Each structure stands twice: as structure tokens, then as C-alpha cells.
Amino acid sequence: MGFEYLTNVPLAQARKEYLERLVSGGFGSKTETIPVFESCGRVTAKAVYAHICAPHYAASAMDGVAVSAKETFSATETTPVTLKPDQFLVLDTGDPIPEDKDAVIMVEDIVKNGDGSITIHAAAAPWQHIRQIGEDVCAGEMILPSHMTVSPAAIGAMIAGGVLEIEVIRKPVVGIIPTGDEIIPPCTDPKPGDILEFNGSIFSAMVRSWGAEAVVYPIVPDKFDQIKEMVAKAADECDMVILNAGSSAGREDFSARVIRELGEVLYHGIAIKPGKPAILGCRGEKVILGVPGYPVSGIIVIEQLLKPLIDHWLKAPAATDTYVNATLTRPVVSGLKYQEFVRVRMGCVGGRLMASPLSRGSGVVSSFMKADGILEVPQGLEGYEAGEEVSVRLLSPLEKLHNTLVIIGSHDPLLDELADMLHLEDSALYISSSHVGSMGGIMAIRRGEAHMAGCHLLDTADGSYNKAFIRKYFPKGGVKLVSCVGRQQGLMVAKGNPLQIRKFADIAKDGVRYVNRQKGSGTRILADYLCMRENVDTASVYGYDREELTHTSVAAQIASGSADVGMGIYSAAKLYDLDFIPICIEEYDLIVPDHAWDTPMVQALLHILKSDAFREKILSLGGYTVDNPGQIIPL
Amino acid sequence: MGFEYLTNVPLAQARKEYLERLVSGGFGSKTETIPVFESCGRVTAKAVYAHICAPHYAASAMDGVAVSAKETFSATETTPVTLKPDQFLVLDTGDPIPEDKDAVIMVEDIVKNGDGSITIHAAAAPWQHIRQIGEDVCAGEMILPSHMTVSPAAIGAMIAGGVLEIEVIRKPVVGIIPTGDEIIPPCTDPKPGDILEFNGSIFSAMVRSWGAEAVVYPIVPDKFDQIKEMVAKAADECDMVILNAGSSAGREDFSARVIRELGEVLYHGIAIKPGKPAILGCRGEKVILGVPGYPVSGIIVIEQLLKPLIDHWLKAPAATDTYVNATLTRPVVSGLKYQEFVRVRMGCVGGRLMASPLSRGSGVVSSFMKADGILEVPQGLEGYEAGEEVSVRLLSPLEKLHNTLVIIGSHDPLLDELADMLHLEDSALYISSSHVGSMGGIMAIRRGEAHMAGCHLLDTADGSYNKAFIRKYFPKGGVKLVSCVGRQQGLMVAKGNPLQIRKFADIAKDGVRYVNRQKGSGTRILADYLCMRENVDTASVYGYDREELTHTSVAAQIASGSADVGMGIYSAAKLYDLDFIPICIEEYDLIVPDHAWDTPMVQALLHILKSDAFREKILSLGGYTVDNPGQIIPL
Structure with missing residues (x-):
């Protein structure tokens, strides 16, 4: 245990020196000759000249x-x-x-x-x-210079010019080696401790999208000799090798040693986060890149260090990144030591482009799927404050962001169903929903960060929902409250209710492990209210401070046995086949600021809310009542 | 002979009604189930839910x-x-x-x-x-809504969520049927009258780049029954059929009849140019599109009429076209009856984006290869004037246009070699060269349309080159004259010089067919001067008004036997293995306006002009002398 990274070299320097070292070892594009009709999108290795005139006769x-x-x-x-x-x-x-x-x-x-x-x-x-002869192409004329990407029309011009085969840059072959005793091939019933091997699938999709070919090798256990043998084989068979996992500080760290024995390590440790344990290695002209096991770290390392090498090989100008300015919705704190890559979700609200930092966990691959952009915090900067204007590298097209309905607030699985229905209805429209609880949603609307917020806040004075909060937090108006659904709230417990939970106060019983929702969520406010009403001392509830962000994740903890009871909605309990003790029916409504009301996204969503299809969908989930979805509630 | 188009329906109307007719016949996406690891870039057919939590254990x-x-x-x-x-x-x-x-x-x-x-x-x-369990993905959670394009990270999230297969939109299969007695498979030695079949290769590359699959069927001769049989077979095997050629007014026009007998024809004749004889047909849910034989017409018809159907099928938002404003360098005259698609070459000179119309011949496929954009002239508009600001649909990335050195002027094959050397030196830089003759080049520089012009203009007063013209056309300065090469000019004649051409005046001999260059070209000015000096009456020279735009195309006419003699440079004669009667050595120089001097493109080119590699390349072509290329000539 314990490990010192050898280096903390800045990314730009590492990238430059790595390429120089590789080139001095002979690294560079190889070529191949292929039929012209298969050459679309490929890059010419040398200039192409016409063999005959087109037309070849008057x-x-x-x-x-x-x-x-x-x-x-x-x-x-x-x-x-x-x-x-x-x-x-x-x-x-x-x-x-x-x-x-x-x-x-x-x-x-x-x-x-x-x-x-x-x-x-x-x-x-x-x-x-x-x-006239040669009106289109003259024999001997250059049809395409070197290193040009072949277009469909260029294929026509070449064939017309009697060119049937051309020399193009061969696609580099990237070999990907997954390692680790705990790694198993993808399956649907992994045992505890098993980790599904999906990095190989992510990395091969990435390198293929950049124009390379990918070969995923079998999973290698944490045995030095076996890893070394596989890396040697991959380096023989491929142009570039990704050695995945084992580059961090774990006990089974063999990667750097393996690469050193087979070739050399230029740097082990780059000043980026995530991705710092990357190993920049080579064997002669062959790239051997040690990539951390966490998927997000791996994605960043491959994008920042391998893609430039593929671009260099392919000789085609790389698609340039688009940067836009956006307003940061939450602060980002970053270490001075690293250049940090923060995934952000984006949306355009009231004419302003907003960027919300996503989970920064390196293991959370879904955060990369949800990301619309990357905020690159330079090395030496402590981060950014909420409300600051930052430059974001786009992952989604700007147009998509302008057509995305941003929903921030209380979580309900029906939001995902709405996203599906909306996009099915109009493939140009998208929903991005973030789960920060009902109060978080109100605040997001107040700060102008969302088009819509899901909300279920109980007014303990009169038992009504949401209206009092709207009046309080939007005293000057400016928002509409739209009816959505009634939801059955209750306690979720394991199938068969082994601990005999009957009423809310039972969460404080000895030996009962509760799992809670985060502060500010409507469900947490309801639980706090019930504790007060039933005289339950929250300090006596084991796990009352264990917080999950969604109904489903609370249900997942109970289903797995890591907690015994939690508060949540019926549909989540049903999803995990849990028993459910109903407590109350609450109103789950949507808050829409006036400035967003006339956007196509909001109008399309209101249209869906009022549809029979939505009613059917919701009733099929169970645990909901549907009254007048889509109607404005008088305040 | 003779044929009336049945319709001249506006494009937008045709497109809308075609889709409606097809959809009413059952046209629409089909789905297939594939392994998740192969799904990158594919579109989900329905929402994807996680089967297990990720992590699936604490x-x-x-x-x-x-x-x-x-x-x-x-x-x-x-x-x-x-x-x-x-x-x-x-x-x-x-x-x-x-x-x-x-x-x-x-x-x-x-x-x-x-x-x-x-x-x-x-x-x-x-x-x-x-x-915690489900930190990344919770079982039952929606990972991706319907009709979303799968990203590499989404593949990771799905596998982590225990999803190993997904239902995606199947790629539509487009069958392409080339027809025509004159059409032969691509080869390097076609006989007069043979037309190489390259449309199939262009069209398949296009539809593949839009996400479809392509099948090219064997060439079918102009026999009604054979065409009908092949179309029926393709409609059985594919989702969409392109019936190529035979949709125009030629004698062998069977396409519309074939489609009518197999299914129905919605429209024959669309108000677009090129592409008006398109046939919008179907057989039940199957698309059968009759496409004109000229490649440029075919490209436009497929792009305007088939691509929307592929987009509809694929359910993915189509990449949106980018339009930019540009200054038109030459007038565009368009018929009121049609919406016209004019291919333009583009460049950014002195901060202004310029668009120059390319050849409008439907057979000139190289014009599509060279096009950076399409100027869409609406139906009912007569066209645009030179200098007018027009909106152009981009085919090249805007960035490429900003990095393109625009050379307009006298033609020399060395410009292509320079383009090759420049792009090899720096893959971000490009050259776009247009051949309009030396005077055309001077005018383009005066109008601010080019960064550079090739020029070889003889001052008949003192036998010097270029300088007098610069002083005359740029009296206030503002340009530099850069030395390039000396070129051997002479008369090109067939191998063995069968007509015994010995001196310039022989071009007027009886039975000699001359082929000339266009007015304003340096070679034409030289020929005019020589006629005057040698007392040759140009009216007595057969073919003196037959104009070609380049040295190579003059050489090509002589090599093919359609002319006997023409004036041009040694390298063109050598390329076509012609005999060459030297007349004089001229100075071929480059004019560069001061505003372009410091651009990276001009500086990179000057660097190449001064290199040994350029000198070697030029001397290997033959017929050139190299003195001080890249040096500024004092005016």
C-alpha cells in the first residue's frame, strides 16, 4: 500500500514531449491501397492525378x-x-x-x-x-492533394479520371487490454465485488469515432507475467495499446513496471483530474498508454492523450472543439495542482446559457453520458464561483441546448417518461432533469436556471401543497403552478416486511436502519414533519442522516439490504418489488416561470401532460392519481 | 424524341407530399436488436431502462x-x-x-x-x-429515452446497468440501380461513347454518410423489361431504390413507365436545377426515386429528396446546415422557373467571405468536389449580381475557408504542386486556385477577391513581364510582385508533328486546326502579340475562337486529335506526350496584395517557394527555369 506518483507534469507539456518521443522512435502514419469506391472519408496518402480525361471523348x-x-x-x-x-x-x-x-x-x-x-x-x-475532352478532369491533372479527406464527389472525379485505387492513410489499430482480478465480462447477474468490464466498449467506441480501429483483448488477471505477455502481444499486433486499470495506487499495480520492462515510461502521473495516474509509455514506435480503471478518468486520459496521437497519425485536421460562454449555477472548487475537467449539464434559460456541474465521481459513467460540456479548470486556479461566466467545451450541439427543457427540482420517475414522450413527439426537443429536491427547484427557478421545477411541498399549517411556498418565494408573481399528479407516499420495506414496520414512528425502533432523502427535498420535509407530529426524535433514528438523492436510490438501498426502511413513492417500491406502507397522497406539481411559458419545449410538454397517452402511462406505473394534469392552479 | 415533363412542382411541396404519400403507404423506420457494445452512433428504438444497479453492491x-x-x-x-x-x-x-x-x-x-x-x-x-448501490445507475431507471443517439459513455452506462442488447432503429437499405447501354464498369481504357459508372459509388458514399446502407446493383441496359425486373427485385430487397439515369428526355426513357407499372409516380419533374427530371415514385412503403444520369443533377436530387426520407427513418435530428453570408464574385443568372443550386468556391480575403460560382455543367462532377458551398437561388428570382451579399449553405467547415489561400489568375500545374506541398507542410492550410487568366487575376486582386494571382503578361513595348501591368493596374501600389518561375512557352502538336508546324505563323496554314486559350489569359495575349508580329490574320486561323481554360485542356484536345496545334507550356505537352516547338521563355510571377502578405497562408507559401524541395519539384516537371522564387521583384 502507498505509492508515490513520479511526476505531476502539466498536460500540454506531457502531450508535446510524448509525441516527440514517439516520433523519434518511428511513430507515424502508415498507408494502404484501397479501391476508390471504398475511400469515402479516408485521407489521401499522396496526391492523386487523373489517368484519363473526363470526358475522354468529345x-x-x-x-x-x-x-x-x-x-x-x-x-x-x-x-x-x-x-x-x-x-x-x-x-x-x-x-x-x-x-x-x-x-x-x-x-x-x-x-x-x-x-x-x-x-x-x-x-x-x-x-x-x-x-470537350477533359471538361471535367484532364489526364495528368491533380485531382486531390496529399492528406485530403475523400468526399463522395471526389470518388466520382477519381473514377471519371480513371483512378480505381488510391493510397490512403491506414487507420491506426488501437489494442485495449482490460486487467484486474475483479473485472468480469458484461453480464446481468454480477456477484458483490465483481466489476463489469465496460471500459473496453467505451474506449473502442471513442477511438472508432475518431477514425481508428479497435481491438479489445481478453481480460487479464492481476498477474505481472500475464499482463506483460498480453501487452507485448498487443504492441506487436497494434499501433497503439491502452493498458486499462492498474495505473493507480492499488496493491496490484503492475502497469508502470510492465511498460518499463517492455519499453519505456516517459511520464507516470499527469497534472490532470480526473486521470492523474496516467502512464505515458512506448515500445519503439508503438504507443503504450496506461489508463486508470475508473471510466471517467479513462475517458479523459484517452481524449486528452491518445486522441492527439490518432489525429497526428490520420493527417486529417481534427474537428475543432467548440467553446461557449455559460453561467455556472454552482461553485466549482478545484485543486491548484491539477488541470481539472468538470462535466457540466447545460441549458438555455431566458436567453442565458447555464452550466451545472455534474457528479465529479470518477466512477460515475452516467455523468459523462449526461454531460453537455466540459468545464476545463486550468492548473493553478482554485475554481469558479456560482454565477460566474465560464468558457465551456461543448459535447452537445449548441442547437440541442437551445431545444432542451431544463427541469430542476424534485425527482419523480415520471419526468423520465415525460422526456421520452416529448422526444418521441418531436425529435428536436429534449428534457434535461436534475434532482435537487423541491426547495432546490424553487431556488433554481428564482435564479433563472430552469424552465420548470417539480415540487411537492407540504404546508404544515393547512395541509395544502406548494401554493404557500410559491406565494412565499415568488411574492411578486412571475411563475405559474401547473397541476401534474397526486403521488402515494409511504414507507418502503423489504418484501414480507421482516421488521414489522406498521406506522411511521416505527422507523425509530431498535435495530431498524433508516435511509433518508437529502435536505430540501419534499420527501425529507414530509419525513421531518411526520417525526415532529409523531414525536420521533430524529437523533434516535439510525441512518436518519444517510441521504440519497432519488426515490429509486432509496429503494435500491432497501432492496440490497443495506437499509431496512425509507420514505418514498409507491412507484419506486414497485420497481424494486418492496413492500409499501402508505402514509399520504401528496400533490406533485410543476412550477413554470412566465418567461419560459411560451417556449416550444414548455408548450409541447403541457400538450403531453393533457394527453390521454400521459394519463395511461402514469396510471400504468401505479401509485399515482391523475386529476387535471397540465392545468394552471390558481394561486 | 421530344418529351414533356409532367410537372414543375416546387421542391418544398414535392418533399412534403412525397413523405406523406410514403407514410400513408406504411413507410417508416424498422428496428433491430443489437449488442450494446456495437451500438455507438445508433438510435434507440425505445427507452432503455437499467436492469441492475451500478454499483450493484456497496x-x-x-x-x-x-x-x-x-x-x-x-x-x-x-x-x-x-x-x-x-x-x-x-x-x-x-x-x-x-x-x-x-x-x-x-x-x-x-x-x-x-x-x-x-x-x-x-x-x-x-x-x-x-x-452506495446505484450511485451511478439505479435498476429500473431510464438510461436513455427513445430515439436518442448512443454515445460511448452511454454504452458504458448501459453495460453497467446490466443492459447487454438494445433495440435500435435499423439502418435503411438503399438500392442503387445504374442503367444505360453506354454505361460500363469503371476502367482505365474506355472507348469513345463509353461512360464510366461512378454515380453508384458517389450515391452510396453519400447515403452511407447519412447513416443508411447502400447496395449497388449491376448495370442494366436500356431494356424496359430488364429495368422493370431489376427495380422490382431492388424494391423487394431494399427500403429505398434509386433508379439512376433514364429519367431525362432521351430516347431510352423508361424510368417513369417502369415505376408506374410497378407502383405509382407522385411527380415527374421538380422545379429545381439541376435535377428537374427527378421522378418521385413508390411501391407501397418502398421509395423508388428516379434520378437523372448527370452526376451533379443526381447529387442534388438525392440530397434534396432522398436525404429527408433517410432522416425521417433514422429519427435522429439531422445535422443542420450552416448558412453564411458571402460576397458573390461573379453574377449568377437563374431561370425564374426553377430553384437553382449553384456550386461555389469560397475563401476569406481581407476579412470578407467571398463566393465564386463554379461550372454549372451537370456533368462536371469535379465542380462538386471543389465546391465549398451551395448558393440556393429561390424559384422566381432571376439571380444575383456580382458584389451582392448572398447566403450560402456551407459544404466546407468555415474554419477551412479561413485557412485557405485563394489564388485566382493564370493557370499553371505548379499551383497544384504548391497546394500539395503547402498542405503536407501544415495540414490546417489549403489552397484554392481558380483559372481565369492573368488579367482575370489582376482584376480579382483589385476587387479584393484573392490572396494571390499567377501572372505572365508580356509588355510588348520592352519585352519585360508583369511589372508594367502592375504599375498600370495598381497605380497607388498596395501589392507586391513575387518571383516564381520562368516558363517555356511554345506550340504543342501531335507526336511526330504530322502537319510539319515549324514556326508560329504555321498555325494559319490550310488544314491546321488551332485551339486557343481564353481572352485575358497570358498565353492568349502572347498568341495575339505573335499574330500581330508575324502578320497572321487571326480570322484565317481555324479554331482561333475555340477557347480552353488551361494548358492541360489545350494539350488534351491535341492529344485526342480534336485539334492540331495550340499554344502552351512545355510541362503540359510533356504530360500528354506531345511534340513541342519552343517559342519563348516567359516570367510567371505571383501578385500578392499587401493586406494578405502577413497571413499564415501566404507566409507558408513563400517559405515553400524558397525551399530546395520546390526547386527540385519544379525542375523535375521540365520546361521551367528557377531563379529566385519567393523574392520580391522591385517595381
């Missing part, structure tokens, strides 16, 4: 007759010229012009006579309506 | 020891707690937390004692450093 550009122009020179409207059959030749577009003819007259401009002759009323200019 | 987030938090509550810096070996468990990141433990203490925060116990100096909070 061709008629029209349907008509070929003539000798000088035999028509006297023709006018008043002095027509008649040509005998041996003086003209009927031809179609594309037909060759005979040696003794030098002009084409369009079919519309001739009069056919009964004896087979034709009469014309205008002189033909020499070479009119003739596609 | 896992250590650190290397350290698992403890029961309550056994550590009294630990402080001054009152450390010692835990016996049975009170803790050493574990690595990712290891499962045992049932009786609920916190992890990092390896850095423990002191190992000799007896196997450990000492800690701070209390552990319950659930600290533990990745």
Missing part, C-alpha cells in the same frame, strides 16, 4: 444532331439550310461526336422533313453543345 | 479499511482509537463492504501497529468513502 451535351458547323453558317430565320442525311448524325446526350463533325444542334431547333433531311434556321457555332 | 471508493462507524465515534487527535484485526477489513478501491461495516477509512489516515491492530485519530462518518 461528347454531345444534348439530345440532337451532330453537324459540321461550317455547313450551317448561312442558316438564318429567313434563309434556312437543309442538311441531307449524310450531313448530320442523330445522337443522344453523351454520344461521341464523329471526327468530321464539330457542333451539335438541339432536337428542339431542327425541323424533320419527310425525305429524311432536316432543316435548320440558325447557324451552329463550332463546338456548341459539345462537352 | 463498494469501497478508496484503498483503506472498512469499519463500523460507531466503533470510531470517540476517536480524536488526542484520544485515538485502536481497532483489533476483527474490527476492520483491509480493502482496495472497488472491494465490497461487508454487511457489518458501514464506513471506509483511507489508508493514509490509519497507523498500523505491530500486533496487527490499527490506530485512528478521527471518527469515521457512516457511509464515508463508500460508493
Whole structure:
């Protein structure tokens, strides 16, 4: 145990020196010859010259007759010229012009006579309506310079120029080696301690999207010799090798030693976060990159260190990153020692582009899936404050962000169903929903960060929901409250209710492990209220301070046996096949600020809320009542 | 002969009604189930839900020891707690937390004692450093809504959630049927009248780039029954069929009849140019699109009429077109009857984006290869004037246009070699060169349309080149003249010089067919001057008004036998293995306006001009002298 990273080298320096070292070892593009018709999107290895002219013969550009122009020179409207059959030749577009003819007259401009002759009323200019040899491409002409990406039209021009094969940059082959005793192939019933191998699938999809080929090798256990053997094999068979996991400080860290024995390690430890334990290695001209096991760290390392090498190999200009300015919704604290890559969710609310930091856990791959952008915090900067204008590298198209309905607030699985229904209805519209609890949603609306907030806040004075909070937090108005659903709240317990939980106060019983929701969530406020009403001392409830962010994650803890009881909605309990002790039905409504009301996204969502399809969907989930979804609630 | 198009329906209307007709016949996406690891870039057919939680067990987030938090509550810096070996468990990141433990203490925060116990100096909070079940994904949670494009990270999230297969939109299969008696498979030695079949390769590359699959069927001769049989077969085997050629007014026009007999024709004739003879047909839910034979017309028809159907099928938001404003360099005249698609070359000169119309010939596929954008002239508009600000749909990235050196002027093959060397030197830089002759180049520089112009203009007063013209056309300065090469000009004649051309005046001999360059080109000015000096009456020279735009195309006409003699440079004659009668050596220089001098493109080009590599390249072409390329010539 215990490990010292050898280096903390800045990313730009590492990237530059790594490429230089590799190039000095012979690293660089290789080429291959392929049929032209398969070359779309590939990059020419050298300039391509036409072998033949296109057209390769003088061709008629029209349907008509070929003539000798000088035999028509006297023709006018008043002095027509008649040509005998041996003086003209009927031809179609594309037909060759005979040696003794030098002009084409369009079919519309001739009069056919009964004896087979034709009469014309205008002189033909020499070479009119003739596609001259080489009009498109001349033999010997350069069709494409070196290192150009082949387009569909270029394929046509090459074939027209008699070029049937071309030399292109071969796609680099990236070998990916997953390692670790705990890693198992993907399955649906892993045992505790098993970790599903999905990094190989992520990394191969990434490198393929950058133009490389990918080979995923079998999982290698944490045995030095076996890892070394597999890396040597991959380095022989591929141009670049990703050695996954084992680059961190765990007991089974062999990666750096393996690479050192097979070749050399330029740096072990880069000043980036996540991704700092990366190993920049090589064996001659072959890249060997040690990549951390956590998926998010791995994605960053491969994007920041391997992609530049693939770009260098492919000789095609890399698609440039788009940066936009956005307002940060929450502070980002970053270490001075590292350049940090923070995944953010984005949306455009009231004309302002907003960026909300996502989970920074390196293991949370879904955060990368949800990310619309990356906030790059430079090394030496402590971070940014909420409300600060920051520059964000886009992962989603800007247009998608402008068409995304941003919902921040209380969690309910029906929001995911709404997202699905909305996108099915109009594939240009998206929903991005973040779960920060009902109060968090109100605050997000007040700060102008969301188009909509899910909310279920009990007014303990009169038992009503939401209205009092709207009046309190939006004293000047400016928002509408839209009816959504009634939800059955209750206690979720394991199937069969082994601890005999009957009423709310039972959560304080000895030996009962509670799991709570985060402060500010409507469910937490309800639980706090019930504790007060039932005289339950929250300090006596084991796990009352254990907080989960969603109904489903509370249910998941109970289903797994790591907690015994938690408060949540019926649909979550049903999902995990838990027993459910109903407590009350609450109103789950949506808050919409006036400035967002007329956006296409909000209007489309209201339309769905009022639909029969939504009603059916909701009732099929169970635990909901549906009254007047989509109606504005008078405040 | 003779044919009336049935319709001239506006594009937008045709597109809308075509889709409606198809959908009413059952047209729409089909789905298939594929392994998740192969699903990158594919579109989900329905929402994807997690089968298991990720993590699926409570896992250590650190290397350290698992403890029961309550056994550590009294630990402080001054009152450390010692835990016996049975009170803790050493574990690595990712290891499962045992049932009786609920916190992890990092390896850095423990002191190992000799007896196997450990000492800690701070209390552990319950659930600290533990990745709770479902932290990443909860079982039952929606991972992806319907109709979303799968990203690499989404693949990871799905596998982590126990999803190993998903239902995605199947790629539509587009069958492409080339027809025509004159069409032959690609080869390097076609006979006159043969037309190489390259449309199939262009069209398949296009539809593949839009996410469809392509099948190219064998070439079918112009026989009604054979075409009908092949279309029926393709409609059975594919989702969409492109019936290529035969949709125009030629004698062998069977397409519309074939489609009508197999299904129905919605429209024959769309108000677009090129592409008006398109046939919008179907057989039940199957698309049958009749596409004109000229490649440029075909490209436009497929892009405007088939791509929307593929987009509809794929359910993914189509990449939106980018439009930019640009200054038109030449007038565009368009018919009122059609919406016209004009291919333009673009560049950014002096901060202004310029668009130059390319050849409008439907057969000139290289024009599509060279196009950076499409100027869409609406139906009912007569066109645009030179200098007008127009909106152009981009085909090239805007960034490429900003890095493109625009050379307009006299043609020389060395410009292509320079383009190759420049792009090899710096893959971000490009050259776009247009051949309009030396005077055309001077005018382009005056109008601010080019960064550079190739020029070889003889001052007949003193035999010098270029300088007098610069002084005349740029009286206030503002440009530099840069030395490039000396070029051998002469008469090109067929191998063996069958017509015994010895001196310039021989071009007027009886039976000699001359081919000229366009007015304003340096070579034309030289020829005009020589005619004057040698007392040759240009009216007596057959073909003196037959104009080609480049040295190579003049050489190509002579090599093919369609002309006997033409004026041009040695390298063009050599390329076509022609005999060459030297006339004079001229100075081919480059004009660079001051505002372009410091651009990276011009500086990179000057660097190449001065290089040994350029000198070697030029001398290897033959017919050039190299003195001081890249040096500024004093005016």
C-alpha cells in the first residue's frame, strides 16, 4: 500500500514531449491501397492525378444532331439550310461526336422533313453543345492533394479520371487490454465485488469515432507475467495499446513496471483530474498508454492523450472543439495542482446559457453520458464561483441546448417518461432533469436556471401543497403552478416486511436502519414533519442522516439490504418489488416561470401532460392519481 | 424524341407530399436488436431502462479499511482509537463492504501497529468513502429515452446497468440501380461513347454518410423489361431504390413507365436545377426515386429528396446546415422557373467571405468536389449580381475557408504542386486556385477577391513581364510582385508533328486546326502579340475562337486529335506526350496584395517557394527555369 506518483507534469507539456518521443522512435502514419469506391472519408496518402480525361471523348451535351458547323453558317430565320442525311448524325446526350463533325444542334431547333433531311434556321457555332475532352478532369491533372479527406464527389472525379485505387492513410489499430482480478465480462447477474468490464466498449467506441480501429483483448488477471505477455502481444499486433486499470495506487499495480520492462515510461502521473495516474509509455514506435480503471478518468486520459496521437497519425485536421460562454449555477472548487475537467449539464434559460456541474465521481459513467460540456479548470486556479461566466467545451450541439427543457427540482420517475414522450413527439426537443429536491427547484427557478421545477411541498399549517411556498418565494408573481399528479407516499420495506414496520414512528425502533432523502427535498420535509407530529426524535433514528438523492436510490438501498426502511413513492417500491406502507397522497406539481411559458419545449410538454397517452402511462406505473394534469392552479 | 415533363412542382411541396404519400403507404423506420457494445452512433428504438444497479453492491471508493462507524465515534487527535484485526477489513478501491461495516477509512489516515491492530485519530462518518448501490445507475431507471443517439459513455452506462442488447432503429437499405447501354464498369481504357459508372459509388458514399446502407446493383441496359425486373427485385430487397439515369428526355426513357407499372409516380419533374427530371415514385412503403444520369443533377436530387426520407427513418435530428453570408464574385443568372443550386468556391480575403460560382455543367462532377458551398437561388428570382451579399449553405467547415489561400489568375500545374506541398507542410492550410487568366487575376486582386494571382503578361513595348501591368493596374501600389518561375512557352502538336508546324505563323496554314486559350489569359495575349508580329490574320486561323481554360485542356484536345496545334507550356505537352516547338521563355510571377502578405497562408507559401524541395519539384516537371522564387521583384 502507498505509492508515490513520479511526476505531476502539466498536460500540454506531457502531450508535446510524448509525441516527440514517439516520433523519434518511428511513430507515424502508415498507408494502404484501397479501391476508390471504398475511400469515402479516408485521407489521401499522396496526391492523386487523373489517368484519363473526363470526358475522354468529345461528347454531345444534348439530345440532337451532330453537324459540321461550317455547313450551317448561312442558316438564318429567313434563309434556312437543309442538311441531307449524310450531313448530320442523330445522337443522344453523351454520344461521341464523329471526327468530321464539330457542333451539335438541339432536337428542339431542327425541323424533320419527310425525305429524311432536316432543316435548320440558325447557324451552329463550332463546338456548341459539345462537352470537350477533359471538361471535367484532364489526364495528368491533380485531382486531390496529399492528406485530403475523400468526399463522395471526389470518388466520382477519381473514377471519371480513371483512378480505381488510391493510397490512403491506414487507420491506426488501437489494442485495449482490460486487467484486474475483479473485472468480469458484461453480464446481468454480477456477484458483490465483481466489476463489469465496460471500459473496453467505451474506449473502442471513442477511438472508432475518431477514425481508428479497435481491438479489445481478453481480460487479464492481476498477474505481472500475464499482463506483460498480453501487452507485448498487443504492441506487436497494434499501433497503439491502452493498458486499462492498474495505473493507480492499488496493491496490484503492475502497469508502470510492465511498460518499463517492455519499453519505456516517459511520464507516470499527469497534472490532470480526473486521470492523474496516467502512464505515458512506448515500445519503439508503438504507443503504450496506461489508463486508470475508473471510466471517467479513462475517458479523459484517452481524449486528452491518445486522441492527439490518432489525429497526428490520420493527417486529417481534427474537428475543432467548440467553446461557449455559460453561467455556472454552482461553485466549482478545484485543486491548484491539477488541470481539472468538470462535466457540466447545460441549458438555455431566458436567453442565458447555464452550466451545472455534474457528479465529479470518477466512477460515475452516467455523468459523462449526461454531460453537455466540459468545464476545463486550468492548473493553478482554485475554481469558479456560482454565477460566474465560464468558457465551456461543448459535447452537445449548441442547437440541442437551445431545444432542451431544463427541469430542476424534485425527482419523480415520471419526468423520465415525460422526456421520452416529448422526444418521441418531436425529435428536436429534449428534457434535461436534475434532482435537487423541491426547495432546490424553487431556488433554481428564482435564479433563472430552469424552465420548470417539480415540487411537492407540504404546508404544515393547512395541509395544502406548494401554493404557500410559491406565494412565499415568488411574492411578486412571475411563475405559474401547473397541476401534474397526486403521488402515494409511504414507507418502503423489504418484501414480507421482516421488521414489522406498521406506522411511521416505527422507523425509530431498535435495530431498524433508516435511509433518508437529502435536505430540501419534499420527501425529507414530509419525513421531518411526520417525526415532529409523531414525536420521533430524529437523533434516535439510525441512518436518519444517510441521504440519497432519488426515490429509486432509496429503494435500491432497501432492496440490497443495506437499509431496512425509507420514505418514498409507491412507484419506486414497485420497481424494486418492496413492500409499501402508505402514509399520504401528496400533490406533485410543476412550477413554470412566465418567461419560459411560451417556449416550444414548455408548450409541447403541457400538450403531453393533457394527453390521454400521459394519463395511461402514469396510471400504468401505479401509485399515482391523475386529476387535471397540465392545468394552471390558481394561486 | 421530344418529351414533356409532367410537372414543375416546387421542391418544398414535392418533399412534403412525397413523405406523406410514403407514410400513408406504411413507410417508416424498422428496428433491430443489437449488442450494446456495437451500438455507438445508433438510435434507440425505445427507452432503455437499467436492469441492475451500478454499483450493484456497496463498494469501497478508496484503498483503506472498512469499519463500523460507531466503533470510531470517540476517536480524536488526542484520544485515538485502536481497532483489533476483527474490527476492520483491509480493502482496495472497488472491494465490497461487508454487511457489518458501514464506513471506509483511507489508508493514509490509519497507523498500523505491530500486533496487527490499527490506530485512528478521527471518527469515521457512516457511509464515508463508500460508493452506495446505484450511485451511478439505479435498476429500473431510464438510461436513455427513445430515439436518442448512443454515445460511448452511454454504452458504458448501459453495460453497467446490466443492459447487454438494445433495440435500435435499423439502418435503411438503399438500392442503387445504374442503367444505360453506354454505361460500363469503371476502367482505365474506355472507348469513345463509353461512360464510366461512378454515380453508384458517389450515391452510396453519400447515403452511407447519412447513416443508411447502400447496395449497388449491376448495370442494366436500356431494356424496359430488364429495368422493370431489376427495380422490382431492388424494391423487394431494399427500403429505398434509386433508379439512376433514364429519367431525362432521351430516347431510352423508361424510368417513369417502369415505376408506374410497378407502383405509382407522385411527380415527374421538380422545379429545381439541376435535377428537374427527378421522378418521385413508390411501391407501397418502398421509395423508388428516379434520378437523372448527370452526376451533379443526381447529387442534388438525392440530397434534396432522398436525404429527408433517410432522416425521417433514422429519427435522429439531422445535422443542420450552416448558412453564411458571402460576397458573390461573379453574377449568377437563374431561370425564374426553377430553384437553382449553384456550386461555389469560397475563401476569406481581407476579412470578407467571398463566393465564386463554379461550372454549372451537370456533368462536371469535379465542380462538386471543389465546391465549398451551395448558393440556393429561390424559384422566381432571376439571380444575383456580382458584389451582392448572398447566403450560402456551407459544404466546407468555415474554419477551412479561413485557412485557405485563394489564388485566382493564370493557370499553371505548379499551383497544384504548391497546394500539395503547402498542405503536407501544415495540414490546417489549403489552397484554392481558380483559372481565369492573368488579367482575370489582376482584376480579382483589385476587387479584393484573392490572396494571390499567377501572372505572365508580356509588355510588348520592352519585352519585360508583369511589372508594367502592375504599375498600370495598381497605380497607388498596395501589392507586391513575387518571383516564381520562368516558363517555356511554345506550340504543342501531335507526336511526330504530322502537319510539319515549324514556326508560329504555321498555325494559319490550310488544314491546321488551332485551339486557343481564353481572352485575358497570358498565353492568349502572347498568341495575339505573335499574330500581330508575324502578320497572321487571326480570322484565317481555324479554331482561333475555340477557347480552353488551361494548358492541360489545350494539350488534351491535341492529344485526342480534336485539334492540331495550340499554344502552351512545355510541362503540359510533356504530360500528354506531345511534340513541342519552343517559342519563348516567359516570367510567371505571383501578385500578392499587401493586406494578405502577413497571413499564415501566404507566409507558408513563400517559405515553400524558397525551399530546395520546390526547386527540385519544379525542375523535375521540365520546361521551367528557377531563379529566385519567393523574392520580391522591385517595381
